[in-house]
Amino acid sequence: MTTPGRRKPSRVTLVEVATLARVDPSVVSRVINSDERLVIKDETRARVVAAIKQLRYHPNAAAQSLRTAQSGTFGLLIPDFANPIYAEIIKGAEQTATEHDALLLTGTALEDRPERYVRMLASGRVEGLLLASDRIPPDAVEAMVATGRPVVSVNQRIPGVQRMILADDERASRIAVRHLIELGHQRIGHIRGPAGSDTARRRLNGYRRALRTAGLTPDAALVAGNGYTSEAGADAMRELLARPERPTAVLVANVAAAIGALTAARVAGVHVPGDMSVVTIHDIPLAANLVPALTTVRMPLAEMGREGILALFDEDADEVVKKVVRDATELIVRDSTAPPR
Amino acid sequence: MTTPGRRKPSRVTLVEVATLARVDPSVVSRVINSDERLVIKDETRARVVAAIKQLRYHPNAAAQSLRTAQSGTFGLLIPDFANPIYAEIIKGAEQTATEHDALLLTGTALEDRPERYVRMLASGRVEGLLLASDRIPPDAVEAMVATGRPVVSVNQRIPGVQRMILADDERASRIAVRHLIELGHQRIGHIRGPAGSDTARRRLNGYRRALRTAGLTPDAALVAGNGYTSEAGADAMRELLARPERPTAVLVANVAAAIGALTAARVAGVHVPGDMSVVTIHDIPLAANLVPALTTVRMPLAEMGREGILALFDEDADEVVKKVVRDATELIVRDSTAPPR
DNA sequence: GTGAAAGCGCTAACAT
DNA sequence: ATGTTAGCGCTTTCAC
Numbered sequence: 001m002t003t004p005g006r007r008k009p010s011r012v013t014l015v016e017v018a019t020l021a022r023v024d025p026s027v028v029s030r031v032i033n034s035d036e037r038l039v040i041k042d043e044t045r046a047r048v049v050a051a052i053k054q055l056r057y058h059p060n061a062a063a064q065s066l067r068t069a070q071s072g073t074f075g076l077l078i079p080d081f082a083n084p085i086y087a088e089i090i091k092g093a094e095q096t097a098t099e100h101d102a103l104l105l106t107g108t109a110l111e112d113r114p115e116r117y118v119r120m121l122a123s124g125r126v127e128g129l130l131l132a133s134d135r136i137p138p139d140a141v142e143a144m145v146a147t148g149r150p151v152v153s154v155n156q157r158i159p160g161v162q163r164m165i166l167a168d169d170e171r172a173s174r175i176a177v178r179h180l181i182e183l184g185h186q187r188i189g190h191i192r193g194p195a196g197s198d199t200a201r202r203r204l205n206g207y208r209r210a211l212r213t214a215g216l217t218p219d220a221a222l223v224a225g226n227g228y229t230s231e232a233g234a235d236a237m238r239e240l241l242a243r244p245e246r247p248t249a250v251l252v253a254n255v256a257a258a259i260g261a262l263t264a265a266r267v268a269g270v271h272v273p274g275d276m277s278v279v280t281i282h283d284i285p286l287a288a289n290l291v292p293a294l295t296t297v298r299m300p301l302a303e304m305g306r307e308g309i310l311a312l313f314d315e316d317a318d319e320v321v322k323k324v325v326r327d328a329t330e331l332i333v334r335d336s337t338a339p340p341r
Numbered sequence: 342m343t344t345p346g347r348r349k350p351s352r353v354t355l356v357e358v359a360t361l362a363r364v365d366p367s368v369v370s371r372v373i374n375s376d377e378r379l380v381i382k383d384e385t386r387a388r389v390v391a392a393i394k395q396l397r398y399h400p401n402a403a404a405q406s407l408r409t410a411q412s413g414t415f416g417l418l419i420p421d422f423a424n425p426i427y428a429e430i431i432k433g434a435e436q437t438a439t440e441h442d443a444l445l446l447t448g449t450a451l452e453d454r455p456e457r458y459v460r461m462l463a464s465g466r467v468e469g470l471l472l473a474s475d476r477i478p479p480d481a482v483e484a485m486v487a488t489g490r491p492v493v494s495v496n497q498r499i500p501g502v503q504r505m506i507l508a509d510d511e512r513a514s515r516i517a518v519r520h521l522i523e524l525g526h527q528r529i530g531h532i533r534g535p536a537g538s539d540t541a542r543r544r545l546n547g548y549r550r551a552l553r554t555a556g557l558t559p560d561a562a563l564v565a566g567n568g569y570t571s572e573a574g575a576d577a578m579r580e581l582l583a584r585p586e587r588p589t590a591v592l593v594a595n596v597a598a599a600i601g602a603l604t605a606a607r608v609a610g611v612h613v614p615g616d617m618s619v620v621t622i623h624d625i626p627l628a629a630n631l632v633p634a635l636t637t638v639r640m641p642l643a644e645m646g647r648e649g650i651l652a653l654f655d656e657d658a659d660e661v662v663k664k665v666v667r668d669a670t671e672l673i674v675r676d677s678t679a680p681p682r
Numbered sequence: 683g684t685g686a687a688a689g690c691g692c693t694a695a696c697a698t
Numbered sequence: 699a700t701g702t703t704a705g706c707g708c709t710t711t712c713a714c
Contacts, residue, residue: 011465013691024701029693039699056487058463062406063691066706071403073446073466081428081435082626090422094449103461105414105446108435120444122399124352125414146397230630259630266632285423289571289600291607291632354707365685370709380683404707407690 012055021051028052032059065124072102074312075126076154076305077109077117079133083228083256084284085301089132089154092305100313102127109133114140122147128312130154130305131161134197150315154308155301156198163321165307168329169199169281172297173206173251174213175331176279179295180249181214184339185277188216189247191225191236191261193254200228203253203281222247225257233257237264248340249277255284258294262336273338283332293334300328353396362392369393373400406465413443415653416467417495417646418450418458420474424569424597425625426642430473430495433646441654443468450474455481463488469653471495471646472502475538491656495649496642497539504662506648509670510540510622513638514547514592515554516672517620520636521590522555525680526618530563530588532577532602534595538569544594544622563588566598574598575605582609589681590618596625599635603677614679624673634675641669 018025023044030038031048051057065071076093078086090106097104105126109117114137121129121144128150131141141160144151153164180188190207193200208218221243225236233252237260240246252258258280265272272278272292280287283298303325311321359366364385371379372389392398406412417434419427431447438445446467450458455478462470462485469491472482482501485492494505521529531548534541549559562584566577574593578601581587593599599621606613613619613633621628624639644666652662 011691014693015691025691026693026702027700033693035694041699044699056463056484058460060407060691061464061466062403062410062412063706064464064693065403066401066407066690066708067692067694069706081422081431082425084423084425087422087428091449094422098454098457103446103466104448105444107445108432113439116439119399122397123402123405125402125444143397230626259627263630263632263634285571286600286627289604291604352707355709356707366707367686367709368684374709376710382683385683401707404690405709407692407706408708408710410690 011060012057014057014059017048017051017055017057020055021047023048069124071124071127073126074102074104074128074130074309075117075120076104076106076130076308077133077136078106079109079135081108084286085255085282085299086132088284088301089305089308092302093130093309094305095302096306096309100309102309104309109136111135111137115143118143118147121149121151128152130308130312131158132156132308134158150312152308152311154304163311164323165304165311166322166324167299167301167304168324168326169202169299170206170209171326172281172299172329173203173253174210175329176251176281176297177207177210178214179279179331179333179337180251180277181210181216183249183277183337185247185249186216186340187219187222187245187247187249189222189224189240189250191233191240191250191252191257192223193225193257194227194232197228200253203251207251221245225253228254228256230256230260230263233260234264235260237261238268241265241268241270247276249279249337252278252280255280255282255287255294255296259286259290262290262292262294273336274341277337277340279337287332288334292336295334295337296332298328298330298332300325303328352401353398355398355400358389358392358396358398361396362388364389410465412465412468414467415443415445415469415471415650416458416461417445417447417471417649418474418477419447420450420476422449425627426596426623426640427473429625429642430646430649433643434471434650435646436643437647437650441650443650445650450477452476452478456484459484459488462490462492469493471649471653472499473497473649475499491653493649493652495645504652505664506645506652507663507665508640508642508645509665509667510543510640511547511550512667513622513640513670514544514594515551516670517592517622517638518548518551519555520620520672520674520678521592521618522551522557524590524618524678526588526590527557527681528560528563528586528588528590529557530565530581530591532566532574532581532591532593532598533564534566534598535568535573541569541594544592548592562586566594569595569597571597571601571604574601576601578602578605579609582606582611588617590620590678593619593621596621596623596628596635596637600627600631603631603633603635614677615682618678618681620678628673629675633677636675636678637673639669639671639673641666644669
């Protein structure tokens with residue numbers, strides 16, 4: 001049995017709408033795009049609107065793009081959907097794109113097949129690109145920039161990308177360390193991010209600076225770590241615990257690493273926060289649901305996504321722009337930090 | 342100071358490539374699309390390839406879409422990027438799309454502005470749509486299906502959507518409950534998902550069936566819960582703990598709820614697994630990093646994403662297709678389950 | 683072995 | 699207050 005009239009859904013076009021409404025196609029177009037300069041009788045407009053509704057007409061996106069040279073879509077490249085910090089960036093970017101009636105195409109960008117993402121931009125499928133991944137080969141980055149379309153890096157510096165949206169990573173570290181110092185800690189360790197990472201370096205700097213400001217001397221023996229994963233965090237915690245004078249408190253550079261560090265401490269019989277305080281950077285909902293609930297420094301992840309999209313609307317890609325989102329950086333005290341005993 | 346020749350990045354077109362290579366545009370097109378029926382001298386082809394490279398030519402996606410009526414893009418709608426189970430679905434879908442040289446546009450679909458997602462499909466911006474969100478209003482679903490383009494639901498049934506990719510939720514529950522029974526548990530509780538949820542219902546059914554198979558009688562007093570969030574899981578655990586005869590083991594319908602349940606148990610001084618065993622559905626990397634590490638039933642999330650995309654390639658949207666992905670459903674025993682004492 | 687020509691569906695400047 | 703026209707950049711059938 002076949003439902004009649006449902007086969008071959010040959011799409012409805014502007015011409016068909018115009019025919020039904022007994023007007024010229026250009027009038028329909030101008031009604032749809034609410035052309036200011038269009039003078040039209042209410043009655044005629046009503047006929048057009050009725051025809052659009054009756055035929056369930058939707059403009060063909062490809063034809064619109066071809067004609068206007070705009071796709072109404074932006075791209076966002078991240079390294080991994082499973083990492084919760086990118087979820088926040090995506091949310092901020094998506095909402096802002098939506099507010100501007102644009103779509104967001106988010107993709108995983110690895111070293112793998114970078115030409116795919118160059119093509120996205122060069123073919124005009126997206127009008128601009130947000131780079132939140134540090135795993136894009138330099139020549140791919142160069143090719144993206146060479147398209148002349150806006151390319152903005154988010155949450156990191158990328159060589160060759162002139163415009164960037166950053167958080168104040170140094171300040172986040174300082175806020176965290178100051179909290180530990182105010183609790184009375186003196187031997188404060190740091191579990192840092194990967195060697196090549198821009199944010200890891202800035203957070204390490206902030207950690208050192210905060211110590212010095214408080215009159216403490218940074219001690220290389222209290223720094224460990226080399227990754228933003230739970231495994232790396234666990235390894236680093238074990239390393240710190242094995243050292244002769246273990247720290248009484250630790251700043252972990254990233255929440256995923258902090259989860260691993262917490263587990264490693266617990267396995268080693270080290271009580272948090274009784275034996276050791278732990279504070280980390282990035283507040284995600286999960287942090288409140290761990291045991292103990294993690295004290296964190298909230299970073300403006302969604303805000304960076306938002307600012308990134310806004311920057312893409314700014315077509316002038318020649319200028320070097322560095323925007324640091326500050327407002328949302330704040331300490332969130334939970335149960336993983338306490339005075340030393 | 343202005344770098345000359347870099348202003349106005351007016352895109353390179355097929356015609357310019359053809360001119361440079363001294364051939365007709367159609368030849369360039371056929372070279373790019375590796376037209377089987379094209380007979381061409383090696384020397385001519387080389388000129389074309391060289392011209393493409395020299396000009397960094399990339400075909401205009403809008404023109405291609407308009408001409409071929411194909412966008413090379415699929416859509417995926419999820420309720421929330423921050424929920425880790427969707428990250429797995431996205432990964433499976435994205436990889437499969439990539440293997441077929443297609444792009445994946447993933448968006449958050451809420452009750453909010455559903456017409457946006459109808460438009461995505463109706464305008465031809467995406468060729469087909471995967472629905473992994475249960476928060477799309479029925480009339481929006483109806484409008485999507487009415488476009489005649491392929492629409493497939495993933496990990497759930499959606500009224501009005503004929504084709505679906507499901508996991509075997511009942512079996513997952515049975516595997517989990519059987520594990521608890523084999524450990525020696527008799528009073529086994531269930532923290533269930535939201536009332537309206539298709540997966541929640543199937544998991545509840547599986548739980549009951551497994552009990553009966555083992556000769557145990559399901560007891561409504563051992564079932565609580567009404568959501569897939571940590572908060573809902575914590576509430577439900579508190580409720581179960583308050584009941585006169587508390588269970589010695591619990592199957593939690595979802596990993597996010599399990600995290601909350603674990604926290605609530607700990608706060609109440611109930612030791613897991615000593616006082617109570619906890620097993621949950623969905624294995625995500627985090628499960629291994631909780632304390633205690635969670636025993637889970639792995640579900641084929643990435644596989645469902647993959648099968649969803651494959652289903653979209655199948656244009657015949659009239660047929661009812663239900664595909665259940667089974668292979669990957671397996672028990673992963675960690676530290677949250679143990680014999681009763 | 684290569685070229686010519688039509689047209690996908692739309693918009694916007696210009697006519698009437 | 700509405701219609702005419704040209705063309706965005708590409709693919710594909712057909713002609714030479």
